[in-house]
Amino acid sequence: MARIIDEISRTFSEYLLIPRLTRTNHHVSNVSLRVPVARFKRGSESRFSLNIPFVAASMQSVSGPDMAIALAREGGLAFIYCSQSVEEQAAMVAKVKAYKAGFVVSDSNLRPDATLTEALELRKCTGHSTMVITDNGCKDGVFLGILTDKDYWEFDDDLNRPVSDFMTTKENVVLGREGISLYNANMLLREHKKECLPILDDNGRLHSLVFKKDYVDHLNNPNESLDAKKRIAVGAAINTHDYKERVPALIEAGADVLCLDASDGYSEFQRDAAHWIRDRYGDSVAIGGGNVVESDAFRYLVEEAGLDFVKVGIGGGSICITREQKGIGRGQASALLAVAKERDEYFEETGIYVPLCSDGGLANDTQIIIALAMGADFVMMGRYFAMTSESPTPRVSIGGRIYKPYWGEGSNRARNWQRYNSDGESGLKFEEGVDAYVPVVGSVKEVLDVTLSKIRAAMCNMGSLTIREFSNNAVLTRISEQSFIEGGTSNVLSLDKDVLGKF
Numbered sequence: 001m002a003r004i005i006d007e008i009s010r011t012f013s014e015y016l017l018i019p020r021l022t023r024t025n026h027h028v029s030n031v032s033l034r035v036p037v038a039r040f041k042r043g044s045e046s047r048f049s050l051n052i053p054f055v056a057a058s059m060q061s062v063s064g065p066d067m068a069i070a071l072a073r074e075g076g077l078a079f080i081y082c083s084q085s086v087e088e089q090a091a092m093v094a095k096v097k098a099y100k101a102g103f104v105v106s107d108s109n110l111r112p113d114a115t116l117t118e119a120l121e122l123r124k125c126t127g128h129s130t131m132v133i134t135d136n137g138c139k140d141g142v143f144l145g146i147l148t149d150k151d152y153w154e155f156d157d158d159l160n161r162p163v164s165d166f167m168t169t170k171e172n173v174v175l176g177r178e179g180i181s182l183y184n185a186n187m188l189l190r191e192h193k194k195e196c197l198p199i200l201d202d203n204g205r206l207h208s209l210v211f212k213k214d215y216v217d218h219l220n221n222p223n224e225s226l227d228a229k230k231r232i233a234v235g236a237a238i239n240t241h242d243y244k245e246r247v248p249a250l251i252e253a254g255a256d257v258l259c260l261d262a263s264d265g266y267s268e269f270q271r272d273a274a275h276w277i278r279d280r281y282g283d284s285v286a287i288g289g290g291n292v293v294e295s296d297a298f299r300y301l302v303e304e305a306g307l308d309f310v311k312v313g314i315g316g317g318s319i320c321i322t323r324e325q326k327g328i329g330r331g332q333a334s335a336l337l338a339v340a341k342e343r344d345e346y347f348e349e350t351g352i353y354v355p356l357c358s359d360g361g362l363a364n365d366t367q368i369i370i371a372l373a374m375g376a377d378f379v380m381m382g383r384y385f386a387m388t389s390e391s392p393t394p395r396v397s398i399g400g401r402i403y404k405p406y407w408g409e410g411s412n413r414a415r416n417w418q419r420y421n422s423d424g425e426s427g428l429k430f431e432e433g434v435d436a437y438v439p440v441v442g443s444v445k446e447v448l449d450v451t452l453s454k455i456r457a458a459m460c461n462m463g464s465l466t467i468r469e470f471s472n473n474a475v476l477t478r479i480s481e482q483s484f485i486e487g488g489t490s491n492v493l494s495l496d497k498d499v500l501g502k503f
């Protein structure tokens with residue numbers, strides 16, 4: 001006979017936090033939002049952590065290279081979607097890795113006999129004003145000199161003359177040797193008051209470039225998610241169908257974290273894929289998976305599949321109709337509480353901490369705060385990021401307001417049958433997601449600034465300086481419909497809502 005869980009499925013909006021003692025050191029400036037992403041043993045550090053507890057969903061309408069760069073610069077991580085060809089996804093990962101690095105592979109290279117016109121065309125194409133002149137015009141050719149827009153006068157000089165007439169030649173360029181540390185490279189730039197340092201190998205061939213602006217940029221974004229080579233960190237989603245081709249390409253392109261992307265992740269398919277990856281790549285890449293909504297599924301993915309983190313949530317996504325279509329899912333708060341309890345028990349038993357990601361259904365900042373209080377180490381969001389300028393979809397005007405398209409991976413538009421069919425059958429017989437629009441709200445940085453301020457403030461109210469402390473200290477109360485109403489404005493005319501008729 002079917003087993004009925006003796007509890008109603010609940011969602012985040014049904015709970016409120018009860019403040020704990022705020023001590024004098026509980027100041028927002030002392031709060032750390034750093035969270036682990038990869039499992040770790042008690043007393044040791046996670047192999048991969050984030051400085052803010054946010055990741056962007058692996059969805060076509062959310063996580064392209066622009067989102068990955070913008071979010072990683074704020075301390076989070078985006079998962080480039082896998083509902084595209086292996087080549088396209090790997091190219092997106094490579095684009096993120098190339099965005100900014102301590103040691104950049106030069107993308108603007110010319111032969112010495114190229115004309116100034118060709119240099120201007122290249123500048124227009126790449127947007128980069130610094131060009132390297134090598135014997136063969138390739139990124140690893142013999143270094144001859146460097147050309148910047150200070151070396152020529154576009155409207156006065158003869159554009160048919162070769163760049164060799166204008167470039168600063170090798171003897172006059174400050175150079176670094178392959179193997180130099182990034183710190184020393186930056187110190188050379190400082191000492192010689194230069195903007196760009198070409199790094200050459202022992203044979204005088206170009207290896208890479210180091211830019212002063214990258215150093216300054218890094219200081220302005222101290223939370224950035226970076227890899228060991230100081231490149232932007234990026235996640236990539238994978239499925240259980242073509243991982244044997246997809247994973248090697250993604251790792252080659254530089255993916256730092258992989259995540260098995262499935263609507264229901266309690267499967268032997270996830271276990272087999274995780275083993276295959278671990279056998280070949282060991283712990284060099286963090287592997288997450290899911291989604292799950294109860295304790296047995298968590299245990300399975302942690303013990304049998306050995307995953308680094310587990311995603312929680314089925315059917316709660318803003319564009320998701322899985323619950324309506326198949327009757328599968330669980331209220332997100334109940335799911336998270338059940339899995340977090342199991343995670344904590346597993347930690348007690350084994351000393352191994354497995355981070356949890358609450359995925360989907362976070363309708364506002366308050367719900368993000370409740371999710372973190374209930375034990376999520378980090379949250380994955382689609383709608384929240386789809387609304388920002390960095391999501392990959394175009395702006396459209398509807399009724400005088402600006403929107404962006406946002407569609408589910410289970411919609412016909414996404415054609416992501418691999419996320420939904422574990423049996424290998426291709427194509428969607430029915431949709432589990434919808435095609436929608438969301439309002440445009442600003443840049444990733446702008447929306448995060450507000451949300452993160454609220455999280456820090458709530459953590460101080462709860463007498464906590466870390467996310468782990470926050471969830472350990474959390475005391476929550478369920479709320480009645482009446483107290484929910486009481487939580488909004490009451491018995492007053494709101495200037496915005498009632499007088500001006502906004503919202």
Ligand code: MZP
Nearest residue numbers: 057317318320361382383408409410433
């Ligand atoms: P949300 O942040 O928009 O509420 O939810 C995003 C999450 O919904 C994704 O991370 C993914 O787990 C889930 N998702 C994506 N597509 C669908 C669908 O088409 C879906 N059903 O449920």
